[in-house]
Amino acid sequence: MPIRETFWNIPHWAEITQYVLALLTAIVFLYGILRHVLRWRKGKPEKRFDRLGGRLWSFIVQVFGQRRTLDEAYPGIMHFTIFWGMLVLAIGTALATVDWDVTHLFFGFQFLTGWVYIIFELTLDILGLLVIVGLGMAIYRRYASRPARLQNFPAKALARDDAYVLIMLTLITISGYLTEGLRLAVTQPEWAVWSPIGNVIAAAFLSIGDPTNQALHLVIWAFHILTAFGVLAFLPFTKLFHIFSVPLNIFFRSMKPAGALPAANMEGGMGVKEWKQFTWKQLLDFDSCTRCGRCQDVCPAYASAQILSPRNMMIKLDAHLWDKNGHSLHGEVIAADELWACTTCRACVQVCPAFIDHISTFVDMRRHLVDQGRMDKMLQDALANVGRYGNSFGQSDRMRAKWTQGIQPPVPDARREPVEYLWFVGDYASYNATLTEITRMTAAVFQKAGLNFGILYDGERNSGNDVRRVGEEGLFEMLAEKNSQVLSKVQFQTIVTTDPHTYNTLKNEYKWDGNRPNILHYAELLDQLICAGRLKFSKKLGYKVTYHDPCYLGRYNDVYDAPRRVIEATGCQVIEMPRCRERAFCCGAGGGRIWMEEKDIKERPSESRIREAVNLEGVNTFVVACPKDATMYRDAVKTTGNESRLAVKDLIELVHAAL
Template structure:
């Protein structure tokens, strides 16, 4: 048998084995295991979905939020796509060697411009891989903590070997005049130049050796691919294509049956969530921006996903093997994911926003919380808050009759929207209504509304907590009850626009309430005032000369994209706005969201609000830390004290500046 025939046989066998392993794993993970998950809602809006593929896979848009690693990945990704064609050529060449050792695929092996681009991309990939190895082995940033480092390094080495063997092989072929497209490959030509002095026979042997290394490592990679984080190469396209297109601030409803809700075991998740788990690349961008990870360290969105993925694999295997104990008896909420980790999420959306592949963290966390709530497993303070919300409609446990007490003595008196039609129905919210430290700010808001000539009113004691954070704490039934009562009260009023003090209220009213297609205009007070300034209805008589920094509330910024209105207002009032390093969609959460404000803070580590205050205190000349969320006032006033920045920074609500400048 000739060498060429043996070559064909070996390549065919290797391909068969590698593909066999790949298909077996992929089938098991993507078909057998995923099928055990719950059905996902129907996917629609395909135009938007395909656009997402172009932007987020093709252009790798979200990856550039971490600039250098993003650029490196961009080249590896496109290099992979372009150079997979050279792999096809290498396989075809081997398979056909018995008939024609110089076999080339049409176009792929004959089109010069493609060869030119591939040649350069091979070099770019080598450089990017070099950076990747440097990042993993030398820099080793915190975000990689807990990721499979060896696996990452192994695959980087694979790709490096595939690229280098390709370049050397091509270079030698150019030297040996075996490459029809040699003149299109300047990089390979350069590398070939290194071997020019060697006898042709030696060059020929090295060339053949490179071929085998190239193909061999490709086959190894193929078997490695479905077994770890590199499975994202397969799943990222469907994952981005089938991403959640609902508004960010709308949590999916839970599947309920016989009063049961939430997720207590892996198979309770939707298969779509399971696909998320397989798509995680362990890059740790989510962990890097997570306020819980950066304060208590009790939750890492990345480790959460990795732990869930491991459980999916292990349970999947155990269920397939018809086992009845072992891994199947491990509790999802407790042993796989710690209860403490689940309760530490502030639902700030930083992780979901950062994930280049649209993996969702908050949804599965809330689903698991729903189960914990059903089991009554929660923090005592949270339990009291929920009980108060159920009984009095506010988390502070005060009488609902006292909700509008802050209006007493205000001139002109605040209208009762239940009794007379108003243009603006002001949904005040719990903290702004009851908290003794906040009612002063609430009164100032009323004053500003009056001076702006707004025809506004409130619901008085008919208003209930909007339920945004009740829902995120996992108490879906209570959320529905609160929503029902608010909708009932709102249904009896005549108004055109709802304006809210609290971004959390704003979010759920806008994105989650059951308006049945009749959603009124809903504005946060900063949006409304910004519009009034623009239209000239609200005029400032004073220019305040304050130098301030503005903190974007998660539920106003990241969730609903309101970044400019508050800043424009501050500038219109004469303030100079200095940005913190993390601002806009990168703003660092105060730590109160998702029901965290009702839970106990474990002592012994920095709290998110303290980290944030230190960030602001490092800005030179800034006297005021401006917020636009009542929860922020509470959280940051406290943090300013505990970090000893009372004399340097003053926490103020934006409305205070507006009121002063009028």
């Protein structure tokens, strides 16, 4: 009957030594794990035990299914093979241990016999090969193709860790195969064909013959055991610790809407001044970074000036947790310029295979800077203006609805009469002189659709979405309170806004006393009106257009299809840019960036985006669905000299033209 003699060719002393080593390994391993756990526990409390079912499901899909890791083919397959190969080999080893040290030792039977043993051997043999393939891909990638995002910056010492992991895993796998091959070469069991790779190796050793093969077997077995125990024992001290931290981080990821930023820490001043003011989950984030650099590849701040790399931020923050030299978090570890460079576009969070939430960390640190009054003059003025006049333009709040002048019939004041749709206009659409034409066109379309709508006139204030992301939590609260107060006195059914930023905070962050109204982006409303036949087009425009997904509409709120349907309804054809939908590239204005000074920009994100669109065959129109996008891209078309090739149009301009 097929069976493997456990500890074949292993002297009794070696067997005993192995168990002693196993015990030592367990002690070092557990100490290492405990060290991390105790470090996380130094963070502030945060509740992450809600929606356990959803957590478990995402754990299965993302850990065992490697769903997000597989978003990129080469590194995805590379990691998938190593992960599953190593996992099965580890389970196999565990089964063999149970077989020998539990069932055999205590109950006098073994289950790894007969056909079960054959399947066991075949599976392990093939999955070992998978690991070798994965490791080969990894070694080639790191040392031959060398993608920029795997550079050693900011800490050169990390290169040792990278090399160590690849070398050790390779050694363990190869020595495992050699041990098996030598055993098969000596014992030559009739079921050796079920270990195809081991059998090939055995054939190569046959000519050497015993007792050399037996001696070699013992030496290589010892080497295999030592490397395996070594890697295990020191796993918590190397980047392999991600095997432990990343699944935890996935399990404990936020299950709240992406657009709801956690509230600010107010103990000892607003925000995070030193690392112990981060929550335990944020500390787990830092500890989970595997330095894969996917975040860096999609970061607009990195692409435009290399001031900020989300990857490097995580590496520096993690190192800081263990730093004994007492460097200060602000200034010495993380520079203010890095923090201010973030547009909060969420591209990094969306691609991170470890489900790290970079943005909550950046905003928490910005909150401290705001608390200290440390910000550039432009931003300071913008915040002061928002506080005083309710808009960042520093114009009188009484002028908020000036754009409505001359519109007939006049736009109703929702504070005076009940309306079905309350249009929350937002700062840019109200005050920016170059955008009011679009705003008036929106009103015209609403009127043509026979919409019963009104606005708040000077009762409206900046919604606070970007104020909050700048880190000015107190001002955000004040704005939210004042807007909520006005809204509580207005009779309406649905809020509609053209601004994705406003849309996000109204939908995900305003409290509404548990009674949130229906909130729509105008793309969604137009889509509904078209579907219901309330908005009918008389023309087919026939343009070839591309559509830019606003961060706060797409990535933050998953609205991707409504605007595309509206564009198609106007008779236009949407040609997608390479970076579209979840991967859409930020215009660079979000997170308060539009209020800050630009520093050492190589290529503005908006310019990169326009160049991307210009490369599309036959596309002459760039459609936006966000007032800030309209200003950003109109500028970028000019600065890149593409005015004659590409027209930037708001979604409403297409709708209006097709009516």
